[in-house]
Amino acid sequence: MLRLPPLNALRAFEAAGRHLSFKQAAAELCVTQGAISRHILNLEQYLGAALFNRSHRQVALTVEGLAYLQETRAAFLGISNATARAQSKTGDRKLRIKAPPTCAIRWLVPRLGRYHALFPEIAVQLTTSHDALDFEHDDVDVGIHYGDKVTAGWQSERLFDEVLIPVCSNKLLPRNQRCNSPREIARYVLLHSIRRPSDWRQWLDAAGLKGSRATQELTFENSTMTLQGAFDGLGIAIAQKALVAEDIASGRITVPSEIEVRNSSAYYFVFPAAREKSATVRTFYRWVAEEARATRASVDAL
Amino acid sequence: MLRLPPLNALRAFEAAGRHLSFKQAAAELCVTQGAISRHILNLEQYLGAALFNRSHRQVALTVEGLAYLQETRAAFLGISNATARAQSKTGDRKLRIKAPPTCAIRWLVPRLGRYHALFPEIAVQLTTSHDALDFEHDDVDVGIHYGDKVTAGWQSERLFDEVLIPVCSNKLLPRNQRCNSPREIARYVLLHSIRRPSDWRQWLDAAGLKGSRATQELTFENSTMTLQGAFDGLGIAIAQKALVAEDIASGRITVPSEIEVRNSSAYYFVFPAAREKSATVRTFYRWVAEEARATRASVDAL
DNA sequence: GCTACGCTTGATATTTAATCAAGTGAAGCA
DNA sequence: TGCTTCACTTGATTAAATATCAAGCGTAGC
Numbered sequence: 001m002l003r004l005p006p007l008n009a010l011r012a013f014e015a016a017g018r019h020l021s022f023k024q025a026a027a028e029l030c031v032t033q034g035a036i037s038r039h040i041l042n043l044e045q046y047l048g049a050a051l052f053n054r055s056h057r058q059v060a061l062t063v064e065g066l067a068y069l070q071e072t073r074a075a076f077l078g079i080s081n082a083t084a085r086a087q088s089k090t091g092d093r094k095l096r097i098k099a100p101p102t103c104a105i106r107w108l109v110p111r112l113g114r115y116h117a118l119f120p121e122i123a124v125q126l127t128t129s130h131d132a133l134d135f136e137h138d139d140v141d142v143g144i145h146y147g148d149k150v151t152a153g154w155q156s157e158r159l160f161d162e163v164l165i166p167v168c169s170n171k172l173l174p175r176n177q178r179c180n181s182p183r184e185i186a187r188y189v190l191l192h193s194i195r196r197p198s199d200w201r202q203w204l205d206a207a208g209l210k211g212s213r214a215t216q217e218l219t220f221e222n223s224t225m226t227l228q229g230a231f232d233g234l235g236i237a238i239a240q241k242a243l244v245a246e247d248i249a250s251g252r253i254t255v256p257s258e259i260e261v262r263n264s265s266a267y268y269f270v271f272p273a274a275r276e277k278s279a280t281v282r283t284f285y286r287w288v289a290e291e292a293r294a295t296r297a298s299v300d301a302l
Numbered sequence: 303m304l305r306l307p308p309l310n311a312l313r314a315f316e317a318a319g320r321h322l323s324f325k326q327a328a329a330e331l332c333v334t335q336g337a338i339s340r341h342i343l344n345l346e347q348y349l350g351a352a353l354f355n356r357s358h359r360q361v362a363l364t365v366e367g368l369a370y371l372q373e374t375r376a377a378f379l380g381i382s383n384a385t386a387r388a389q390s391k392t393g394d395r396k397l398r399i400k401a402p403p404t405c406a407i408r409w410l411v412p413r414l415g416r417y418h419a420l421f422p423e424i425a426v427q428l429t430t431s432h433d434a435l436d437f438e439h440d441d442v443d444v445g446i447h448y449g450d451k452v453t454a455g456w457q458s459e460r461l462f463d464e465v466l467i468p469v470c471s472n473k474l475l476p477r478n479q480r481c482n483s484p485r486e487i488a489r490y491v492l493l494h495s496i497r498r499p500s501d502w503r504q505w506l507d508a509a510g511l512k513g514s515r516a517t518q519e520l521t522f523e524n525s526t527m528t529l530q531g532a533f534d535g536l537g538i539a540i541a542q543k544a545l546v547a548e549d550i551a552s553g554r555i556t557v558p559s560e561i562e563v564r565n566s567s568a569y570y571f572v573f574p575a576a577r578e579k580s581a582t583v584r585t586f587y588r589w590v591a592e593e594a595r596a597t598r599a600s601v602d603a604l
Numbered sequence: 605g606c607t608a609c610g611c612t613t614g615a616t617a618t619t620t621a622a623t624c625a626a627g628t629g630a631a632g633c634a
Numbered sequence: 635t636g637c638t639t640c641a642c643t644t645g646a647t648t649a650a651a652t653a654t655c656a657a658g659c660g661t662a663g664c
Contacts, residue, residue, distance in 0.1 A: 001330055002316070002382045005581070007309035008652085010381065014304070023610065028303055035653050037612060045579035047388050048395075056661045057610045064391045071384030075377040079312065080304045082373030086349050089366045093350075277347035279307070310621085325641065337622050339643060358630045359641045 005046050012039035013051060014076055017061055017069035084121065087279060094123040095280050099144035101128040102223040103267055106243040108144065111291050118287065122280055130195065135272045142271040142281060148264040156270045157285065159292035160299065163241040164203050164261040167253050171233035178256055182207030185257055189235030192219040193226040199238040206261045242267075245299045255302075307348050314341035315353060316378055319363055319371035386423065389581060396425040397582050401446035403430040404525040405569055408545040410446065413593050420589065424582055432497065437574045444573040444583060450566040458572045459587065461594035462544040462601065466505050466563040469546055469555050473535035480558055484509035487559055491537030494521040495528040501540040508563045544569075547601045557604075 015025035016036055026033040044051050051065035061069060087093050099108055104126060112124060133143040133151075150156040166185060186209060190200055204212060218235055220226040227244070230237035236256060247253040269288050275281045317327035318338055328335040346353050353367035363371060389395050401410055406428060414426060435445040435453075452458040468487060488511060492502055506514060520537055522528040529546070532539035538558060549555040571590050577583045 002378050003385075003581070003585070004313060004378060004382055005385045007313060007381075011306060011309060021610085031652085032654060033611075034613080034655085037610095038652080041612085042579060045577075046581050047385065048580050048582065049388055049391060054611065057608095059611080064388050067391075068384055068388040071380060071387075075380035075384070076304050076306060078373060078377035078380070079309075080306055082370055082377070083305075083307045083349065085373075086351055086353075086366050086370040089351060089369075275347075277344060278350050279305070279348050280350065283305070323641080333621085334623060335642070336624085336644080339641095340621075343643085356642065359639090361642080 006039075006042060009039040009043040009046070010072060011076070012036050013043050014069065014072050016040060016052070016059070017065065018073070020059060020061070022059060083279075088121065093121055093280065094125060095142065095284055096125045096127070096140045097142055097144070097284075098127045098129060098133060098138060098140040100130060100146050100267075102227075102240075102243060103144055103146065104128045105224050106227070107295070110246075114291075115284070115287055119283060122283075133270065141275065141278075142269065142284060145268045145270045146265060147268075148266065150268055150270060153273055154270045155273045155276055155285075156268045157289050157292070159267040159269055159288070160242040160296050162263055162265040162267075163299070164199055164238050164263075165241050165244075165255055165259075166203065166236045166257050167227070167239045167244055167248070168230050168236040168256055169233035170251070170254055172236070173254050173256050178258065182209050182257060182259060183212075185236060186212060189216040189218055191226045191229045191235045191237040192217055193221075193223040194219060195222050196238075202263065203238055203259070203261050207257070207259045241302070242295055242299050245295060245302060248302055249298060308341075308344055311341040311345040311348070312374060313378070314338050315345050316371065316374050318342060318354070318361070319367065320375070322361060322363070324361060385581075390423065395423055395582065396427060397444065397586055398427045398429070398442045399444055399446075399586075400429045400431060400435060400440060400442040402432060402448050402569075404529075404542075404545060405446055405448065406430045407526050408529070409597070416593075417586070417589055421585060424585075435572065443577065443580075444571065444586060447570045447572045448567060449570075450568065452570055452572060455575050456572045457575045457578055457587075458570045459591050459594070461569040461571055461590070462598055464565055464567040464569075465543040465601070466501055466540050466565075467543050467546075467561075468505065468538045468558050469529070469541045469550070470532050470538040470558055471535035472553070472556055474538070475556050475558050480560065484511055484559060484561060485514075487538060488514060491518040491520055493528045493531045493537045493539040494519060495523075495525040496521060497524050498540075504565065505540055505561070505563050509559070509561045543604070544597055544601050547597060547604060550604055551600060 012025060012029065012035070015028050016022050019025050019028070022036040022040070023033045026036045029036070040051060047068075049064050050062050051068060052059040053062055097108070105128070108126065112126070116122075116124065127140065133140070133145055135143075135154075144159065145154075145156070146162075168188070172188065182204070185207075186204065192200060204210070216235070218229065220229060223239075226237045227239055229235065230239070231247075231253060241260065244253060248255055269285065269292070271281055271285070314327060314331065314337070317330050318324050321327050321330070324338040324342070325335045328338045331338070342353060349370075351366050352364050353370060354361040355364055399410070407430070410428065414428070418424075418426065429442065435442070435447055437445075437456075446461065447456075447458070448464075470490070474490065484506070487509075488506065494502060506512070518537070520531065522531060525541075528539045529541055531537065532541070533549075533555065543562065546555060550557055571587065571594070573583055573587070
């Protein structure tokens with residue numbers, strides 16, 4: 001029978017010792033710095049020995065603290081490796097993602113490289129489909145769901161709201177130049193997607209052009225192709241702001257009007273609540289939530 | 303930054319894997335077996351891999367479980383050793399105990415050998431004194447307190463109540479032979495301790511001999527000497543049942559009357575609440591509580 | 605002298621873990 | 635065949651451990 005110290009306190013100590021800062025350790029472990037302070041106090045009381053010398057605005061390891069840290073880290077490293085091996089054997093070191101095509105291509109794929117760099121041991125498999133997610137039958141771990149509500153029994157994280165804006169190539173309209181009125185926009189070729197036939201209608205309605213029709217229209221198989229058409233200068237497409245935020249920011253594409261339409265739909269990262277505890281799912285969850293936060297920030301900055 | 307599994311679940315797994323029984327692991331960790339079951343389920347979900355094969359009334363490690371257990375144990379062993387070293391350096395690997403003399407000599411000392419065998423790395427230092435405990439000034443870690451209440455700010459565990467019974471040598475009265483009446487007892491030489499002048503009075507009162515005086519009396523410096531006098535056949539002493547339970551059970555000493563006096567005093571194991579988290583104190587606490595439980599059981603069995 | 609910034613700490617809230625008790629299923633026995 | 639027993643599971647609840655919030659503290663640096 002082993003006698004072990006409080007293990008969560010030990011993990012806090014390991015992080016604090018590595019950073020030599022309670023604050024940074026707290027950030028790493030996603031808690032407040034007070035929590036770290038308490039953990040370490042607790043461990044010190046357990047040991048009956050000081051681990052840190054506290055001085056103004058910084059902490060330093062004591063001699064005992066340093067020795068303890070090194071031994072502790074070795075042990076945690078062993079646990080970490082063992083855990084990785086146990087997962088990779090029969091465990092879930094692969095992550096199957098299902099997402100709507102446009103969201104996948106324009107948002108997820110450009111970011112997945114970063115994810116893979118962070119977690120190279122996890123094999124990602126991405127499927128795109130417009131069909132509703134069904135974890136019972138789909139053989140999929142997590143998904144991106146588009147809509148205004150989420151099925152009960154799913155864990156979900158709202159990634160970004162649907163905000164429709166018109167976009168077009170710089171060839172069509174010089175960068176940063178706005179059309180004077182929505183009516184002017186309607187005189188261009190309007191690019192549609194079969195999948196989303198009402199987007200332009202929604203935008204035109206919101207722009208005060210209820211019932212009006214575009215002069216010329218061009219319809220594509222899907223939103224990706226529609227956007228590509230806009231990039232190529234064929235006309236003005238209606239796009240989801242979050243999915244073109246970077247193209248706008250970098251100037252690759254122009255927004256000819258400031259009118260935006262926000263509706264109740266949004267993209268959600270979802271997975272079955274039963275898989276909540278899976279390390280792979282949790283890791284991806286945290287990563288995707290952070291990426292979405294960054295995207296929302298850049299959308300807001302436009 | 304290390305990614306670690308739920309560490310408390312891991313500890314439960316280590317114990318369960320070692321015992322190959324959730325029930326025994328639960329006993330070792332002082333929790334119910336349901337708690338172990340949940341911990342292991344949690345860990346399995348985290349890993350996405352089964353660690354145990356559950357079959358009827360027994361669990362067996364899976365291949366992955368066995369590998370994981372071995373690596374995990376190595377890491378825990380490292381932590382355990384590191385912790386022991388950290389404690390022994392500047393830490394509290396010594397335990398200073400203060401206890402009333404009779405309790406120390408007759409109860410604690412005979413058991414301390416067992417404690418030392420269990421925890422050889424802890425240096426025990428025992429002081430005996432009738433004075434009230436004072437952790438502020440005494441330079442003592444834990445103590446045994448005699449009385450009917452405990453100072454605020456102390457953590458305490460009641461060891462055993464004070465129950466006064468007469469005892470004498472087999473020479474004086476053959477084993478298991480009772481006196482017919484308390485009055486008969488009062489005709490023997492009654493052995494007193496200066497420290498506890500009212501013990502006999504209490505007992506005689508309770509025996510219905512209010513106001514009566516003993517024929518002959520002998521007074522000793524302290525209870526230990528008084529008891530020794532009884533062992534030697536000098537007369538009948540009044541003793542605390544818990545402190546002579548083993549002598550009675552083994553027949554070394556005789557109880558000449560069934561009349562017992564129970565008062566509100568008791569022996570308490572105490573220590574400053576602030577030291578609650580010290581590993582050394584906690585370990586001793588658990589040990590002493592268990593020993594007292596055994597003593598109470600043997601007292602009750604008399 | 606003032607501000608800023610990490611750590612500490614008391615009160616409180618939240619989350620996690622434990623308990624309790626009922627349920628399950630198979631071995632062992634009548 | 636049917637009953638009992640025993641170890642594990644599981645849903646509901648309780649208890650304990652952790653985290654948060656916000657105020658406090660102390661000094662380096664302005």
